Structures are given as C-alpha cells and as structure tokens.
Amino acid sequence: MARVFNFGAGPAVLPEDVLARARDEMLDCDSTGMSVMEMSHRGKKFVAIAEKAEADLRTLMAIPENYKVLFLQGGASAQFAMIPMNLKALGDGSADYLNTGHWSEKAVAEAKRFMKVNVVADTKSSKYTVLPAAHELTFNPNAAYAHYTPNETIAGVEFGYVPDTGAVPLVADMSSTILSRPVDVSKFGIIYAGAQKNIGPAGLTIAIVRDDLIGHAGKDVPVMFDYKIHSDNGSMYNTPPTYAWYIAGLVFERLLAHGGISAMAKINERKAAKLYAAIDQSQGFYRNPVAVNARSWMNVPFILKDEALDKPFLAESEKAGLSALAGHRSVGGMRASIYNAMPEAGVDALIAFMHDFAQRHG
DSSP, X not given: OOOOEEOOSSSOOOOHHHHHHHHHTSSOSTTSSSOGGGSOTTSHHHHHHHHHHHHHHHHHHTOOTTEEEEEESSHHHHHHHHHHHHHTTSTTXXXXXXXOSHHHHHHHHHHTTTSEEEXXXXXXXXXXXXXXXXXXXXXXXXXXXXXXXXXXXXXXEEOSSOOOOTTSOEEEEOTTTTTSSOOOGGGOSEEEEESTTXXXXXXXXXXXXXXXXXXXXXXXXXXGGOHHHHHHTTTOSSOOOHHHHHHHHHHHHHHHHTTHHHHHHHHHHHHHHHHHHHHHTSTTSEEOOSOGGGBOSSEEEEEESSGGGHHHHHHHHHHTTEEOOBOOTTTOSEEEEOOTTSOHXXXXXXXXXXXXXXXXXX
C-alpha cells in the first residue's frame, strides 16, 4: 500500500528516510545483532546513541552550556505539573500564565493545584482565535516564572514574538513548534516539548532547563518529578523510552544533514503561506477562523462554507491519499498539521484537492 500524506496533529508524520533507516536497523543496529529496543539503556551502544542525539540537538538549537537537556516521559502534560513542582519555591511563589488555547488552559489548571496562578492574558472568549499584543502583557516581576504556549495545536494560533518577562524565567511549551524555526534558547528558563509532532514518536518528552532552575523541588516532590534527579542521572534514573530516543536522534541527524533549522524554517514558511493563500483565495468556500497576525505555520484549521460538506470532504480526501484532516472535536471543520516532516508535495496535493473539491461543490 502506498504511503499517504498524513496531516494528523500528533502522533504525526515522520520523515520517510528516517523510517526506512529504522526499518533497516530493526533487527540489527550497527552490527550489534539486536534491535535498539532490546539494548540495555546503560550499555555502551545505547549510551553512544543517546549522547549523539543530545549533541545533535544542542547543535541544531544552539543550546548554551548552562542548560541541561533532559529526555523524559509523561508527555507535555506531565510537564504541566513538573514545572510548578520544581519552580514554586522561587520568587514570591506565584506564576504568570498566558491562556491562549486548549493546551495552555490545561497547563493553567494543573499549575493551580500547586501554587497561585495569575492569568496575564486570556483569549478564550474569542474561541482562541486571537493573541494578545506584546504591549498588552504585564508580568509580575517577582513571579517564580511565566508560562506560555508559542503554538496552540488545536486552534491554530501562534505567537510571532517572544514575551519579555525581564528577569523572570520564561517557560514555553514548544510541543508543536520546536525545531520548525530558529529560537534563541537563552531567552527561556525552560523549553519543553512532547516528541510526537516535530521530534519523533510518542513516548518521549524533551525538557531544556537552565541550570539555575534545577534543584528547587521540595521534599514532597516525587523523585520522578524532580528535574535534579533526571539531570544528575543523565535522564537515566529509570529506563528511558529508548526507541523513541533513538528515532529522535535519527531525526536530529537528518535535520543537520539538510541544512539545519534555518533551512527548515524557509520550507515551513513557504508551505504555510501557500496553504493560507489557497484558503483566502477560495472566494469564501474555505475560511480560516484565526486572526491573520496569529496564524500558525504548523497547524492550519479551515472551515468549509457548508458544514454538510464536511463528511464528503473527509471521505474524498482520504481516497485521494490525504489522511487525518478532520478538525479537533472541540473546533470542528478541518485541520492540516504541516510539521517539519510533511513534504511540500503533500501541501501541494492538499491544495490541488481543495481546489478541485471547491470546483465540484461550489
């Protein structure tokens, strides 16, 4: 069966050449006579795989030396709890949050279980279709940290700037935008991301944590939720998700071989621009509900002019090899997630299908 163009929001498409290499190494990785899934996480071979993956990620993102890179489990949802658990002892014990979508809303709710939360901006009344301007944000200079989600997967909104929080550590959930364009890591206290969009398979979570933010967890914090435990043990306090770590390493290696994040950014910007142009030029047949200055490069929701056409659109697109275009149940309509591994040919195929469908049903 031919591979489809997978527009799913996560777990998402992976580079085909990475999958092919993993297939070829499935039974015998580097003449070891075993699969990576069978290797001891403390054995020399896997330790080498892990160290190379971290080194490549540090190169890709130009991560400064005073940051630890942790390969964890639990998804971004576990980080919603780990962050307040590890940082609530700082500052005045409160945290500032920007609520701009489904995932930041969940992060706010989880943080409130551990500490006082100040919601600096809340765009829920717009159905999360707009973002606050930088000058509209006022942060508490004594807060333990400030948290935001640069890209919201469900609503398809994305910040075009990094909030200025002064000396307060800025924490970012980059699950759906990491590695899609360059980012100045030094502007952040913590960057975290679930792997299943731009990094690799589900099951791995990466946290990039500035050194001075490690070691503040209280005695009541479980060891598995303490950044210091993971940092001191090289992310191997327990058995890590070894195969997901290995696949992530292959993705990092591939990105470096293809020009790094700067090259990827040019492709991603081009893919998003042509898809939005197709929507905007459809004479109302398709509509993107997000404010133009808040549109995401990674997740592009769109609504058809008649909801009755949703089922035919999805059925016909599946037959055309365009998979997982249904919008999130809380939003409806369609959503095309066009992460790093979505080839430009996939976006072109979607645009051609959209034009043909509109011609036939307009």
